[in-house]
Amino acid sequence: MSIPDWHPATAHTGISDNVLLDWLSGTGSLTQRLKAAGCNDFRVEVLDEQQQPARADEAAALGLAEGHPVWVREVLLHTAGAPRVFARTVADLQAFNAAGVHLENLGSRSLGELLFNDPRIHREPIEISRYPVQWLPADRQHDGCWARRSLFVSDRLQLLVCEVFLPGWPPAA
Ligand SMILES: C=C(O[C@@H]1C=C(C(=O)O)C=C[C@H]1O)C(=O)O
Structure with missing residues (x-):
């Protein structure tokens, strides 16, 4: 059972793939970037929305x-x-x-659209790590995927968003 090893994206030396590093460290909306890369063929598939106990890295x-x-x-x-x-x-x-705030009503709309359209919300620095395989959905369990996470913060709320780049990256548009 592996655990993540989050480091600032700017300090990570283990990645030689510049394309991947650029996607991992980009501070703009991933939703927007994916839409552009996929010629606007983009959709959000909701797998799960529920209350859970915070994992150690999330709680920290x-x-x-x-x-x-x-x-x-x-x-x-x-x-x-x-x-x-x-x-x-x-x-x-x-x-x-x-x-x-009713994020639970978002459904298949992208959270990115909400976060990047609200001027009261800012993004904190991005951290990156390999992502533990056991935390991926059962039918997508690939070893060694790179992930990034950052906090989105307003005076009322903080959200921790973690994004894992699956194999087949980047899409050939
Ligand atoms: C944070 C963004 O939103 C994306 C959309 C998400 C969702 O709808 O649940 C989750 C994480 C992000 O990849 C973004 O577009 O950058």
Whole structure:
């Protein structure tokens, strides 16, 4: 059972693939970038939205105790005919309810559209790591996939968004 080893994207020396590094460290909307790469063939497949105990790495990033109840959304981002990215978003359930934000009503709309269209929300620095295979959906368990994560923060809420680049990357547009 592997665990992630999050490091600032700027400090990571283990990646020689410049295309991958560019996708991992880009601070703009991944949704927008995927749409462009896939000639606008883009969709969000929601796999799961539910309350779960925070994992240790998530709890540390969010300033919570491990096991604290968090709201989790897991999706596959499809473009150019295939799933390219697995994304897992985590937020503190109590803060979430108190803020009156209804991310649970997002459905198959992209969270990126919401996050990047709200001027009150900013993105904190990106960290990258290999992603533990056992945390990928059962039918997408590939070893050694690169992932990135960052916090999206407003005065009311913080969301931890983690994106895992699946094999077959990048899409040939
Ligand atoms: C953060 C973004 O939103 C993307 C959309 C997500 C969703 O709808 O659940 C999750 C993570 C992201 O890959 C983005 O577009 O950069």
